[in-house]
Amino acid sequence: MTVLENNSRDHSLSGGPAIDFAPSGASRFTSIVFRAREFGIFGILVVFVLITTAIKPRFLAAQNIKFILIDTTIFALLALGETMVVISKNVDLSIGSILGISAFVSSNLYQQFHHISILLVFTTGIGIGLVFGLINGVLVAFGRVPSLVVTLASLYIIRGIDVLYVGGQQVVASSLPSNFLSVTSSSLGPVPIISIVVAIVIFVGSYYLKNYRSGRDLYAIGSSDLAAGLVGIPIAKRVFTSFALSGMIAGLAGVIWASYYGTVDSTAGTGYEFTVVTAVVVGGVAIFGGSGSAVGAAIGALLLNTINSSLYVLGVSAFWDQAISGLLLILAIALDRGLGLYVAKSLRKRSSRVAS
Template identity: 50%
Template structure:
């Protein structure tokens, strides 16, 4: 059976071929990045296996618990950061937002010792949402580069935190017992805080995969100009991504307060670099448009496990930063290699189709 293409439908055929090529490229890129996430998981298992062989107590009951708790806050922050980086932006203020939300949580309990835990969680998230809205308005509305805006708000939010604290330190004794127990409680054999992180991860992953607005974030990261021409509300989506990142940083601040108890204005200082590193190592392209929150979470767990494993392996802790830096460089190089591979395959398919 033969098929005849009418002259007047040639442009439609070309458009269909282009759409088919785009879909093929998306599928190929998805397979490659899934393979990368599997590779990160295997590297994590290998690291845990080697460390356990050196010290079997590394994966004891308490050891597993410490590993999960150590990764919890970084995972929550990495999920929010991944959503922002997918849109070809970055949020460097998450550490300062975490510190501000954590201190706000402590001040709430100082003023209202009997305040419900749910109110403290909502207050911390509210502080984060407000900070994220400031970032989003400057980036999406005023069209100022995200790197510049969030680097500035990193210092602004931290300055507000220092001014508010005025040298004050909030101790664990100032926190209600119910709130402190949230930082040490287990549910079904898992730390409660780790289950918070798991819930955030699953909700974010479902949203990005199942909702049109979530998929539009990838289109914005791939080509903002083309996304705008196709009718995607780029400014609104970028604003929303920054607000979500801020809200999750606020939640991370509440979890930080529940876990550590002792709070001051320096809480969360410097963690923003670890968050960006976790996202990039986890397969989210720093240039936007690809990756997943699951990979970002794996990257966060890998980095936190490296921090716990190096002392056990008797490696100088100063090498930890060198290892993280090498992982970032390797991840960026792999991003470019994967992108080039996808482009070559698509060119080959188009040449065969021609």
């Protein structure tokens, strides 16, 4: 049907001016704040780097930069998966445990089979992550159990399996071949190759989320699942996929972790989920879903690791590191909440002004 095409162009009603919905102050304000958020993180980052370097110049030594970047690489990669999940108003708390079990099982292959291909090691790690991701996904998307509960349970269950399987064993660096260790040790100047690769992956992932229908679906689901259902978005399928991917990414991160640390026992990755969720939220992904980017989350991870390192270099107690992470988290959430209240209030005032 093209009823509208026929006479729409030449039709001009009463010749009056077009009906104007001027952009409201609220929207301009919100876009400024959202932009300020991404630059704000950078600002804090720069301040920390400058202060620390002024006091202890060795903070910017090549070796230290490399440490910070490798740590950030693992967290930023995990944050990519977490971002997909959080954007659609869910959360994945099982990633630390998945990383742990993947790190042990994949690197332990070298002790069992001496000449195993590195490709098979990576595939094993990713496969383990995928299996747990699929289980999370089924329970959340099709079982309709809140993701907080599902992944909190799988956090404990997977760690339990890990402990049972590993027992008192340990993978040691000397048992790992050099080509496996060089995955994380080779670098371009002070920048590890793996960091560059992961950065590219994050940019591609972020681009996909922003520019493809299925990516936008995740934002839409997180923004309003009611509206998403009305326009026919396959909500369960998308949510399921986001958990599967998050699991896979955690599996991959586990293999990278094993390559970097060399020594793997059953505690690998304990508590990582909280650092990652913090990085994601500090990096501008709304914890209530609907907005944010994987690049922002990666910057959040970089900020947290830089602060961690600078406090260490300055000889400040590790307690302060955690306190600062907590503070940043509260600031980020307060910003979101304050913004929502501001918009709601200005809207109410505006409509009443027009009415009277």
